[in-house]
Amino acid sequence: MTEFEYDRLVEMYLTGWWTRTRDVVTHRFVLCADRLLELVDRVNEFDEELIHRIDAEIARVITQAIGRPWGTHMTPRQRALWDAAQAVCPERDKLVQLIKKDKAVRGLLPHVTREQALSQILRMHLDARHWEATGFTQHEARVWSKLRQFSEDLIREYQAKHGRSPPRGYRCSPEHFKEIRVRILRDEPEDQRVGKIKPGTIEVYFGRFCDECRDLVSLENASETSHHGEAWGNGVMVLPPTLTKALPLLRKCIDRLDERMRDVIHVAYFEESKVVMLRPEQPDGGAECRGREALSEGEFERLRKEALRQLRKCLDLRMSEESR
Amino acid sequence: MHRLLSDVLALQNEDGRGAELTEERVKHVLLGRDAFTTDEERILTSSPLARLTYAEIVEDLRLEEEAFQQRCERAGIKTETGALMAASGGQYPMVLPSDDFSVTLRPHPMSAGWVISLTLRDQFRRIMHSNEGLALVDDQGVTWLRGQVNSYGEVHSYDWPYDETPTKCVQREGFKLRVRPG
Numbered sequence: 099m100t101e102f103e104y105d106r107l108v109e110m111y112l113t114g115w116w117t118r119t120r121d122v123v124t125h126r127f128v129l130c131a132d133r134l135l136e137l138v139d140r141v142n143e144f145d146e147e148l149i150h151r152i153d154a155e156i157a158r159v160i161t162q163a164i165g166r167p168w169g170t171h172m173t174p175r176q177r178a179l180w181d182a183a184q185a186v187c188p189e190r191d192k193l194v195q196l197i198k199k200d201k202a203v204r205g206l207l208p209h210v211t212r213e214q215a216l217s218q219i220l221r222m223h224l225d226a227r228h229w230e231a232t233g234f235t236q237h238e239a240r241v242w243s244k245l246r247q248f249s250e251d252l253i254r255e256y257q258a259k260h261g262r263s264p265p266r267g268y269r270c271s272p273e274h275f276k277e278i279r280v281r282i283l284r285d286e287p288e289d290q291r292v293g294k295i296k297p298g299t300i301e302v303y304f305g306r307f308c309d310e311c312r313d314l315v316s317l318e319n320a321s322e323t324s325h326h327g328e329a330w331g332n333g334v335m336v337l338p339p340t341l342t343k344a345l346p347l348l349r350k351c352i353d354r355l356d357e358r359m360r361d362v363i364h365v366a367y368f369e370e371s372k373v374v375m376l377r378p379e380q381p382d383g384g385a386e387c388r389g390r391e392a393l394s395e396g397e398f399e400r401l402r403k404e405a406l407r408q409l410r411k412c413l414d415l416r417m418s419e420e421s422r
Numbered sequence: 423m424h425r426l427l428s429d430v431l432a433l434q435n436e437d438g439r440g441a442e443l444t445e446e447r448v449k450h451v452l453l454g455r456d457a458f459t460t461d462e463e464r465i466l467t468s469s470p471l472a473r474l475t476y477a478e479i480v481e482d483l484r485l486e487e488e489a490f491q492q493r494c495e496r497a498g499i500k501t502e503t504g505a506l507m508a509a510s511g512g513q514y515p516m517v518l519p520s521d522d523f524s525v526t527l528r529p530h531p532m533s534a535g536w537v538i539s540l541t542l543r544d545q546f547r548r549i550m551h552s553n554e555g556l557a558l559v560d561d562q563g564v565t566w567l568r569g570q571v572n573s574y575g576e577v578h579s580y581d582w583p584y585d586e587t588p589t590k591c592v593q594r595e596g597f598k599l600r601v602r603p604g
Contacts, residue, residue: 122436122471129435176438276485283489287551296478297485336477337428338466340458348427367426409426410433417467421460 099174107174111182112232117298119182120228124220126163127188128213134159135212138197138204149194156190164188186227188220196223225302237291242307244292245300248278270311275300344417351412359405362393366402432470440471448479453555453604454565483603490603497549502600516589518599522546525558525566525599527588536582538567540601547575557604561597568604 099107111119134155141148164183172180201207202215249269256264268274275297287293304311352363364370393401443465450456458466465472494501503520515528523546526539540558542550550556550571557568558577566588567579582588591597 118441118471118474121474122438125436125470129433170437172438173442175441179438179441279482280485280489280492283486284493287489287554296482298478336480337424337431337473338458338463338476340463341427341431341467344427344431344467345423348423348430363426367423406430406433409430413430414434414468421464421467 104174104178107178108181108185111179112185112228114294114299116228117296117302119179119186120221120224122179123164123183123186123188123224124217127159127220128217130159130162131213131216135203135205135216139212140205142204142206144198149198152197153190153194156188156193160188160190185231186224188223188227192223193219222305225305228302229306238303241291241295242303244289245278245295245303246307248281248292249274249304252277252281266310269308270304272297272301275304343420344413347416347420348409348413351409351416354412355405355408359401359408362398362401363405363409365398431473434468434470436470438471440465440469440473440475443469443472443475445475445479448476449483452479452483453557454568486603493549494546497545499546499549501602503598505596505598516592518592520599523601527592530580535580536588538579538582538588540567540577542571542575544575547571550575555604557602559600559602560591561594561599564591565604566599 134152137148137152137155144152164180164187196219197203197216200215200219202210203212203219205212207215252274253264253269256268278300279295279297282289282292282295306312352360355363443462447462451458451462466476491501500521503518503525515526518525518527522543524541524543526541528537529535530537538558540556553570555568555570556577558566560566564584567577569577569579571577
């Protein structure tokens, strides 16, 4: 591969394939962020010492997440992805500010997990870093103009059909981005600017250029406007059929967990109740807990996460043995 | 179990190796033109990035199908045959008619296989984009043919990998064929 071709690959990871780069960085960051999330758990007041510790922890996570995994052989595509990631390295002080502002990442909103909240904050921050790094090109201006045109058409059609404007937030919703994609595929699939654009990239454009979408984010906690939870799992990912081979291996791995973790997994995923998770409003466990082990919510969650970690290690090992 | 597997796999780290599995390649496989190699399957089991690419293409193919249906509906084109009557045997080529396309079956002249042809009527041809591929799928999800529409509005297949002959399938109760993007 020539230097020119390689530079083009890096550029692709900063433009057309940007969502891939962003999601890899976000994924790696969140995987290393347990200590960071512990530091900010249920925190309302930030003194200087805490801010200093958060900042130092973010620095450590960034090194782990974006530091290139040296020592392993890398293909040009892999290398290009890392080079692109390093060009948009997160800024510590901005991340500290975002974490201070966001309630969900501090575990203060019950319906959003802290990991989801952190993912959303990072995605927003990395999108901003990406626009800083790449600037605003003629091409992007033309893409945005096209996307806006499709969006306006869809909104006009909605108004004609329902006799009213769509609800607030519709323009910034994943449904709308998918409708735009369908409209492009229907009417202009060969358009050089938008023919191949995917809903994830359409979302990035709206996040930058659409006033309504920007207002929505700035009015609320970033993570509350999260559209797709964690893009990498959280039970929402479509798994390739070949992965059904992993199910019997996973069962064997569950059997190898220690009893408490196994019970927690059974409760969390198979709704079998050998243990009971205590809600804060029932500190004594209540009558239904008799004969079963009662765990606090925090302990339950800790055990669930540890069990998932052990299952991941066990499954990776067994899958690599199988494929040998 | 699927949700647990998904949560466990979400904890795998990503070192960028998933970048090797491209959108084009995943689309190629999902459209049935090829199968994943052992290496690609290994990437899919170990890389969250590769699985993200896979999930995105699954979703994009769904959106592509929705766009195709919308385009046909707007033009008043029916993409499905009605329930076909059991065809009388022995006469080839056998033509399965429909409002906006027809399907022709004939034994391959040189081998034991079958030649299957899809022919679009003019109105159907007019709404096709250049380089657009089509597939013909029966009521049980079996793909009969797949390919790009030629300048005569036709797609031909010389490959019939199934045990049951197409003429036998046609005699099945409730048998239907549907044109979809492919």
